[in-house]
Amino acid sequence: MKAEKQPFxxxxxxxxRRFQEVFADxxxxxxxxxxLREVICHFFRHQGREMAWRETTDPYRIFVSEVMLQQTQVERVKSKYPGFISRFPDFASLAAAETADILDEWQGLGYNRRALAxxxxxxxxxxxxxxxxxxEVRDLESLPGxxxxxxxxxxxxxxxxPTVxxxxxxxxxxxxxxFRDEDGISDAEILPLVxxxxxxxxPREFYWGIMDYGTMLKKRYPNPNRRSASYSRQSRFEGSDRQVRGRILRILLETGVSEPGALYAGAGVDPEKGKQILERLKKEGFVREEGGNYRIT
Structure with a gap:
């Protein structure tokens, strides 16, 4: 009689347990x-998440998804990725895109500098x-952002x-x-293990698996990354310059052009701070001034 397969x-x-035994020895x-590789790969085979960018080997689409995923939750990227790919389906269309069009598709992903990069x-x-x-990694590193x-x-x-x-x-x-009982763990200690x-x-499936496994751990255990030497708490978003920048850009995308006072009021920021943020947005190439009013570059 055939033995019944073990549940996942x-x-x-x-x-x-096998990993723990080997690690103890x-x-x-x-x-x-x-x-550990066996743990990760088994988990991915049975519990791996479905994502549109995992269903393609098109370098452009994967490139876009990886930039979107920088400092942004997967669920948010899932909602924005299809529209962005539909509007800019390849490098040529993205390279020729207007700033306002890119920012329009990028709304909701945060860190708008990434869109221009x-x-x-x-x-x-x-x-x-x-x-x-x-x-090649060295060529990819030479690209903006x-x-x-x-x-x-x-x-x-x-x-x-098989990058590391x-x-x-x-x-x-x-x-x-x-590193169960240690603090201050450096990336230099982790890299040889990776x-x-x-x-x-x-390597493609392995890294998908380890990303998914890390997400699962975050939901089930106190965050192990707090014990990393490189750990730092993310700054509060509510009331931050980053939030105000996003509000100003959203207003300009909706209105086309606006005078500074209306931007400050709509973004909920005092004029002094709002002026500083507008100047930074202008220097970074997001907005331009025309006769005292502002619009997306």
């Missing part, structure tokens, strides 16, 4: 990293790389490269499993 949770618990070793990156892809996204972690994730997801990098969820998983754990044959 039982099978997963068995894999975690050999510490932060290659064997423990392989055991994304267009700048598209322009460089068209000019320097003949419209084809490069697959792309740091090492984002460049590495794009290389992994778009080109299936750390971001919030990766850090959370490794601290949870390898390198030994990454699935070099299937």
């Amino acid at each position: 949770h039982e099978e997963h618990a068995t894999r975690i 050999s510490g932060r070793s290659a064997a423990a990293c392989i055991a 994304l267009r700048g990156a598209a322009q460089e892809v068209m000019e320097r790389f003949s419209g084809q996204l490069p697959g 792309i740091g090492h972690a984002t460049a590495s994730s794009i290389a992994a997801f778009a080109f299936n490269r 990098f750390i971001e919030t969820n990766i850090r959370r998983v490794f601290i949870h499993f390898f 390198e030994m754990t990454v699935d070099r044959k299937h």
Whole structure:
């Protein structure tokens, strides 16, 4: 008689116990990293999340999703990604887009500088790389708004490269499993473990799995990242300059043009602070002044 297959949770618990046994015997070793890889990959096979950018290997679409996901929750990106891709389906259309059109699609994602950096990156892809996204991390890092972690994730997801990098969820998983009773853990301590754990044959799926596992841990346990040396609390959004900037841009997208007083009132900011924010927006290329009024550049 054929044995009944174990339910997911039982099978997963068995894999975690296996990791714990290996870790108890050999510490932060290659064997423990392989055991952790089994935990991650098993979880992803059964519990992996569905996302539009995981259903394509188009480098452009993956590039856009990774920039959107910087400092933004997945659910919010899920709601904005389809419209953005529909309006700007490739590097050429994004490179030629007007600022107002990009900001209109970007509303709700926050950190509007990323939108302009994304267009700048598209322009460089068209000019320097003949419209084809490069697959090397060093080339990706040379694009506006792309740091090492984002460049590495794009290389992994778009080109299936076994890159080694750390971001919030990766850090959370490794601290949870390898540094249970320690504080002040540095990324330099984590990186060699990531390198030994990454699935070099299937890096794309491995990193999807570890992102999902980190998200699950955040919901179930006190955040392990608080014990990281690089941990810092996110500044409060309510009443921040970032919130006021977003309100001003939203008003200008809706009205087309506005005088400063109306912008300050609509954004709920005093004139002195509002003037400073408007000046920064002008210097950064978001808005321009015409006869004492302001509009999107």
